[in-house]
Structure formats: structure tokens, C-alpha cells
Amino acid sequence: MEVAYIILSVLLAGSFLILYDLPVVGGSILASGAGERMGVRILLPALLLAGILVPCFVPEVGYPVTKGLSIPADGVDALSVGIATAATAVMVGTFSRYPAVPYAFIASLAGIGVAQGIPLQPAAFRYVLSWITGPVVCALLAAGIYSICSSFLRRGKTHMAIQEGKVLFASSLVSLILLFAVAFNNSMVFSFLPSGKGWLTIAVAAGCPLAAWFAVRSKVLANKYSVADNDLDINSLSILSLMLAMTLAFGLFSSGLPAKVGLVATPLPAGTLYLAALLGISMVRERALVDGGELLKGGVAALVSPVLGFLVAYCMGLILDGRVVSTLVFLGILLFLGVISYYRHLQDSLALQRQALLSGEQRAYSTQKSLSALEVRAEMTEQDLRNKLDAKRKELVDFAVGVSDQKEFMEKIYDDLAEVRAMEDGEGKDDAMDSLLGALRERMYFTREMNDFYARSEVLNEDFNMRLKSMFPNLTEGERKLANLLRQGFSSKYIASLMNITPKSVEINRSRLRAKLGLQRSDNLIKFIKSI
Amino acid sequence: MGFLDIFSLKRATNLIKSMDALLLTVAESLTVFKGGVKDYLYGEEAGFAENLSKMASLEAEALSRIKEIEGTLYSKGYLMRSRGDIMRLLERFDHIVTIISVDLVQFEIESPNIPKELKREFVKLTELASLAVESSIPGAKAYFTEPQAVAETTSQVYFYEKEAVKLSQSIKRTVFHQMEGLKLSEKFHLRYFALHIEDLAKAAVKVAEQLSVMAIKRSL
Numbered sequence: 001m002e003v004a005y006i007i008l009s010v011l012l013a014g015s016f017l018i019l020y021d022l023p024v025v026g027g028s029i030l031a032s033g034a035g036e037r038m039g040v041r042i043l044l045p046a047l048l049l050a051g052i053l054v055p056c057f058v059p060e061v062g063y064p065v066t067k068g069l070s071i072p073a074d075g076v077d078a079l080s081v082g083i084a085t086a087a088t089a090v091m092v093g094t095f096s097r098y099p100a101v102p103y104a105f106i107a108s109l110a111g112i113g114v115a116q117g118i119p120l121q122p123a124a125f126r127y128v129l130s131w132i133t134g135p136v137v138c139a140l141l142a143a144g145i146y147s148i149c150s151s152f153l154r155r156g157k158t159h160m161a162i163q164e165g166k167v168l169f170a171s172s173l174v175s176l177i178l179l180f181a182v183a184f185n186n187s188m189v190f191s192f193l194p195s196g197k198g199w200l201t202i203a204v205a206a207g208c209p210l211a212a213w214f215a216v217r218s219k220v221l222a223n224k225y226s227v228a229d230n231d232l233d234i235n236s237l238s239i240l241s242l243m244l245a246m247t248l249a250f251g252l253f254s255s256g257l258p259a260k261v262g263l264v265a266t267p268l269p270a271g272t273l274y275l276a277a278l279l280g281i282s283m284v285r286e287r288a289l290v291d292g293g294e295l296l297k298g299g300v301a302a303l304v305s306p307v308l309g310f311l312v313a314y315c316m317g318l319i320l321d322g323r324v325v326s327t328l329v330f331l332g333i334l335l336f337l338g339v340i341s342y343y344r345h346l347q348d349s350l351a352l353q354r355q356a357l358l359s360g361e362q363r364a365y366s367t368q369k370s371l372s373a374l375e376v377r378a379e380m381t382e383q384d385l386r387n388k389l390d391a392k393r394k395e396l397v398d399f400a401v402g403v404s405d406q407k408e409f410m411e412k413i414y415d416d417l418a419e420v421r422a423m424e425d426g427e428g429k430d431d432a433m434d435s436l437l438g439a440l441r442e443r444m445y446f447t448r449e450m451n452d453f454y455a456r457s458e459v460l461n462e463d464f465n466m467r468l469k470s471m472f473p474n475l476t477e478g479e480r481k482l483a484n485l486l487r488q489g490f491s492s493k494y495i496a497s498l499m500n501i502t503p504k505s506v507e508i509n510r511s512r513l514r515a516k517l518g519l520q521r522s523d524n525l526i527k528f529i530k531s532i
Numbered sequence: 533m534g535f536l537d538i539f540s541l542k543r544a545t546n547l548i549k550s551m552d553a554l555l556l557t558v559a560e561s562l563t564v565f566k567g568g569v570k571d572y573l574y575g576e577e578a579g580f581a582e583n584l585s586k587m588a589s590l591e592a593e594a595l596s597r598i599k600e601i602e603g604t605l606y607s608k609g610y611l612m613r614s615r616g617d618i619m620r621l622l623e624r625f626d627h628i629v630t631i632i633s634v635d636l637v638q639f640e641i642e643s644p645n646i647p648k649e650l651k652r653e654f655v656k657l658t659e660l661a662s663l664a665v666e667s668s669i670p671g672a673k674a675y676f677t678e679p680q681a682v683a684e685t686t687s688q689v690y691f692y693e694k695e696a697v698k699l700s701q702s703i704k705r706t707v708f709h710q711m712e713g714l715k716l717s718e719k720f721h722l723r724y725f726a727l728h729i730e731d732l733a734k735a736a737v738k739v740a741e742q743l744s745v746m747a748i749k750r751s752l
Contacts, residue, residue, distance in 0.1 A: 033609030165544030
């Protein structure tokens with residue numbers, strides 16, 4: 001059972017470490033270009049595992065965090081530390097992308113110890129100093145490395161590919177060491193593992209990160225690509241300086257060197273070091289490589305994480321110890337913090353929902369706008385078509401009038417022909433005949449135009465003709481033509497000209513049509529035809 | 533072998549060689565283009581056919597170089613932050629080779645009837661357009677070694693392009709205003725070829741613009 005609690009605790013703390021620290025390291029490696037090299041991709045997981053397992057195989061190396069702190073021997077206490085770390089990471093994660101998970105973890109260790117009545121040793125306060133010194137050292141290192149490397153690389157007219165090749169070479173090497181250093185430095189989460197259990201310890205040390213990795217894999221990958229593509233859109237030398245500074249900081253604070261200046265070896269959060277390194281490089285380059293707001297949030301996260309971790313763990317320690325009043329006070333504080341966190345989370349969710357709603361409304365509005373535009377266009381098209389139809393009708397009427405005029409003209413020619421026949425002068429007769437031939441040619445055109453007129457009329461009144469045919473199948477072709485012309489409002493005189501009959505014949509045809517349509521004397525023929 | 537490549541600069545050296553070879557191919561294409569146009573104008577059919585086949589092989593070579601460079605840049609992590617710009621630049625050079633090849637093929641297919649009095653003008657236009665492209669090559673090389681020197685070379689490109697455009701306009705003016713004996717279709721044909729040669733100079737300007745932006749980005 002004890003081992004199960006420890007495993008659970010390691011899993012909890014390990015998951016949040018992987019979730020917040022690995023994307024920063026992985027994103028930096030990816031942005032440097034080293035992540036695209038086959039050799040690096042093969043070696044990285046091996047070195048990560050090596051960093052975790054080295055303390056298991058080489059006990060004299062020891063864990064970097066056990067000095068000055070009481071390591072809980074009890075499984076439940078260990079689980080409390082894991083829960084406190086996870087809770088802190090969740091709370092700090094609501095306002096910053098870089099919660100200082102290792103700080104929270106160590107503060108939780110201290111918190112649980114204090115709750116159990118073990119006073120904090122003076123060495124424990126050195127952690128606070130080290131947590132401040134770590135990022136400062138990292139920023140200074142990054143600034144120094146960038147200055148030295150840029151002055152070294154910019155010497156001479158070396159080809160960019162060679163310069164970048166050298167940087168890539170260094171980045172590949174540094175990325176391997178960086179991952180090992182991060183894993184080794186943060187391996188404090190295994191400081192609970194019962195020592196001396198040999199292969200069981202190794203199996204838990206290797207298995208827990210693997211299980212934690214699978215639990216948060218998709219989010220880690222998404223964050224990693226976000227860091228590489230959005231945050232680290234800077235030159236390769238800056239990325240190399242950043243990685244090297246982080247590597248040195250991790251290495252430095254995993255060694256005995258800090259102890260020589262009154263500090264302690266401590267696990268450091270990759271996110272905080274990353275922001276510090278970017279700040280250092282920004283100062284050298286005199287150009288902001290990181291957003292000020294992000295930097296501020298990261299700083300606050302680094303300060304708040306240990307405080308919260310301590311409080312949560314202390315509270316849990318009191319609960320476990322059975323002290324009611326203190327427990328209630330701390331539970332109240334915790335509840336308050338939890339409510340604040342939840343409120344923030346709720347606010348964020350609501351803001352997101354509002355944003356989604358707004359974008360949905362905007363989409364709906366733009367769709368509505370497109371629909372209205374389509375309707376207007378359709379209306380305009382319909383109107384346009386109606387106008388065209390009217391124009392065609394008018395054209396047809398004009399055409400019919402023209403035809404009628406031509407007919408009158410033909411009658412005149414006919415009379416002239418009679419006169420010509422009566423003429424006796426041969427020459428005058430020939431001239432008159434020529435003009436008559438011309439007139440006859442016009443007559444020919446007239447017939448063709450009449451057919452054309454009827455064809456156009458059929459097309460324009462296609463619906464009417466079809467309805468007429470289906471309602472009164474006994475009508476002749478001539479009667480349908482008459483109905484058509486009446487519908488278009490032609491007078492009997494024009495109809496007579498158009499149909500090449502006398503106006504009297506038109507009247508007779510109208511009477512026949514009325515009879516066939518079944519109309520009474522009182523019924524208006526034209527109104528009836530128009531109503532069809 | 534690939535595993536140990538992470539600590540080797542051999543690929544970087546090969547990349548430089550490939551990029552230099554591509555720029556050399558562009559320079560060779562310009563020589564072939566100038567020769568090809570001259571051969572066409574002065575009726576050297578055998579020479580023109582030789583230039584045409586040489587151009588086809590140069591075009592294929594440029595394409596294979598581009599693919600090779602793209603492979604190294606995008607799969608081996610080289611020039612991570614500027615590879616997009618570099619590829620765009622090299623593709624613009626490849627486009628120039630394509631323009632040259634297409635122009636020569638069009639001369640072969642359409643056999644434009646170029647009047648005697650315009651032959652010298654066309655040769656001059658070809659040379660000016662080629663000079664614009666030639667001036668952009670040292671600029672491209674300077675970007676990799678000495679980015680601050682890019683500006684000097686780009687101004688030359690702009691100058692030659694301007695001259696090429698002026699000459700092209702003068703040819704078009706002559707064709708449409710002074711050559712009454714030509715059919716309208718022939719005039720259009722001549723204008724079309726002048727435009728195509730002018731396009732080469734315009735492509736060089738695009739290279740120069742790209743180089744200027746890249747040099748500024750590198751200095752940041």
C-alpha cells in the first residue's frame with residue numbers, strides 16, 4: 001500500500017512536471033533545428049531516461065534535493081506532497097503558462113514536515129535564496145553566452161550555412177545535455193522511492209514518467225509546437241544561448257557548487273529559467289524576445305507556487321494530524337484559494353463561451369448578409385428579366401405596327417400595278433415595272449417577317465399558348481393566333497393587317513372564337529383571354 | 533552514418549555547393565539565352581537548336597538542385613529560421629531559368645518575323661534583361677556571407693530593369709508607329725516577344741526585392 005501511495009504521488013507530481021517543463025525544453029530543441037536530426041531524435045529519449053535513472057544506479061550521486069529537508073517516510077504523507085504539488089500547479093496554471101512545479105514540490109515537502117511538528121532547518125531557507133539565484137544566474141549566463149557567441153560568429157565573411165551549421169552542431173550537442181540535465185535536476189520526485197529496493201525502484205522510476213507522459217502527451221506536444229513556432233521565432237544563436245544557459249543553470253544547481261556560496265542544489269523549473277534566459281538575451285540584443293505580460297506572470301508564478309505548495313501541504317498535514325481548528329482555518333484558506341481559482345477558471349470559460357457565441361453570431365450575421373445579398377441579386381435578376389420581357393413585348397408591338405404599315409404599302413403598290421398595266425408608254429412601263437419588282441421583293445420580306453413575328457410571339461407567350469391549347473383543344477391554329485394577338489392588345493384593324501385578312505373577317509373570327517370559348521354576349525372576350 | 537551526421541558540417545558544405553551550383557546554372561542559362569536569341573535573329577539554326585537542348589538540360593539541372601537543397605533544408609534542420617526565405621529566393625531563380633527556357637522554346641515554335649532594323653534592338657534588350665538577372669546573382673551570394681552588401685547589388689538590378697523596360701517600350705513604339713508595312717498580327721507578335729524578354733528583367737527585380745527583405749530580416 002505504501003508503495004502504491006508513493007507511486008501515485010510520483011505520478012501526480014511527475015505529470016505536472018512533464019506538462020509544464022517538457023514543452024519548454026522540447027520546444028527549444030525543436031526551434032533550434034536539432035529536433036529535426038535523426039541522431040538527436042534517437043538519443044533524446046535515452047538521455048531523458050538516463051537522467052532519471054542515474055541516481056538509481058549510482059547512489060553516491062544522490063538526489064539533488066534531499067539536503068536540509070525531511071523526506072516523508074509515510075506513504076500517505078508522500079501522497080499529500082504529490083496532491084499539494086498537483087493542486088498548486090493547477091491553481092497557478094490558471095494564470096501562467098509556467099507554474100514552478102519543482103518549487104511547489106519542495107515547499108510541499110517543507111509544509112508537510114512543519115505540519116508534523118518538524119521545524120524548518122536553516123538549510124531549508126537557502127532554497128528560497130537558490131530559487132531566486134537560479135533564474136538570475138540563467139539570465140546572466142544567456143546574456144553572456146549570446147554576446148560571446150555573436151562576436152565570435154560575426155567575425156569574417158563566413159558563409160551563413162557554415163555559421164548556422166556550427167550553431168546547429170552546438171545546438172544538437174546542447175539539446176542532448178539539456179534534456180539529461182533537466183531530467184537529473186528534476187528527479188527529486190523520486191526522492192520518496194524507498195531506497196535499496198533495487199529493480200523495483202528502477203522500474204517505478206522508469207515506469208512512472210512513462211505513464212505520466214502518456215497521460216499528458218497530447219497537451220505536451222501541442223504546447224511544445226506552440227513554444228517552437230510562436231514563442232521562439234528568433235534567430236538560432238539566441239535559441240542556442242537560451243538552451244546552453246538553461247543547461248548550465250540546471251547543471252550548476254544539481255552540483256555541489258551552490259553550497260560553496262551559501263546556497264543549495266535545488267531543482268529548478270524549466271519555464272522560469274526559459275523566461276529568465278529570454279530576458280537576458282533580450283537585454284543584450286536590445287529587443288524584446290518575450291512578452292512583458294508573460295514575463296510578469298511567470299515571475300508571479302515562481303513566487304506564488306512555493307507559497308501555495310507550502311500552504312496546501314501544511315493544511316493536508318494538519319488534517320492528517322487531526323487538529324480541528326487549525327485544519328478548519330487552513331481548509332478555509334484553501335477553500336478561498338480554490339474558489340478564487342475556480343472563479344478565474346469560470347471567468348475564463350465564460351469569456352471563451354462569450355467569444356464562441358460572438359464568433360457564432362458574427363458567422364450567422366455574415367451568412368444572413370450573404371443571404372440578403374443573394375435575395376437582392378435574385379430580385380434584381382427577376383426585375384431585370386421582367387424589364388427584358390417588357391422590352392421584348394414592346395419590340396413585338398413595334399414590329400407588328402411596322403408589318404401593318406408594310407401591308408398598307410403593299411396595297412398601294414398593288415394599285416400602282418393596275419395603273420402600270422393601263423399605261424401605253426413602253427419606256428415608262430418598264431420603269432414602273434422595275435419599281436414594282438422592287439416592291440414585290442419587299443413583299444417577300446414581309447412574309448418572312450410575319451412568320452418571324454408569329455414565332456417570336458409564340459416564344460414570348462409560350463405559357464399562354466400552352467394553357468390555351470390544354471383548356472380549349474378544339475381551337476384552330478388561326479383562332480389561337482387571333483387569341484394571342486387580342487391578348488397583346490392589337491386592334492381589329494392591325495390584326496387584319498397582320499393576319500392578312502379584312503377587318504370584317506376579323507370580326508367574324510372573333511365571334512367564332514367567343515362561341516368556341518363558351519362566352520355569353522355579356523362577357524368581355526379580351527378580359528377572358530387575358531385571364532387565361 | 534546518418535546518426536553521426538549531427539556532429540558534422542559536411543552537409544552544410546554540400547548545401548553551399550548546391551546553392552552555388554544553382555546560381556551557376558542560372559548564370560549559364562543567361563549565356564545560353566543570349567546566344568540562343570542571337571542565333572535565332574541571325575538565322576543560325578544549328579546554333580539555336582544546340583542552345584535549345586542545352587537550355588532544357590539546364591532547366592532540369594536547376595530543378596534537381598532545388599529539390600536537393602529543399603531536402604537538406606527541411607529534413608536536416610539547416611538554416612531553420614531562414615529556410616523559408618532561402619527557398620523562396622532560390623525558387624525565384626528557378627523561375628528565371630524557366631522563363632528563359634520558355635522564351636527560347638517560344639522562339640522555336642512561333643518563329644516570330646523580326647524585321648532587320650529591330651534585330652539589334654532585340655539583342656540589346658536581351659542583354660539588358662540578362663544583365664539585370666546577372667546583377668542579382670552576386671547579391672544572392674552576398675546575402676549568405678555579407679548581408680550588408682546586398683543593397684549595393686540590388687540597385688544595379690533596378691537600373692538594368694529600368695533600362696530594359698525603356699528599350700522594350702521603344703521597340704513597341706517603333707513597331708506600332710513606324711512600321712506601317714507590318715500586319716497587325718505581326719506587330720502583336722513582336723510586342724509579345726519584347727514583353728517576354730522584359731519579363732526576365734522583372735523577375736530579376738523580384739529577386740532583388742526578396743533579397744532586400746531577407747537582408748533586413750537577417751540584420752534584426
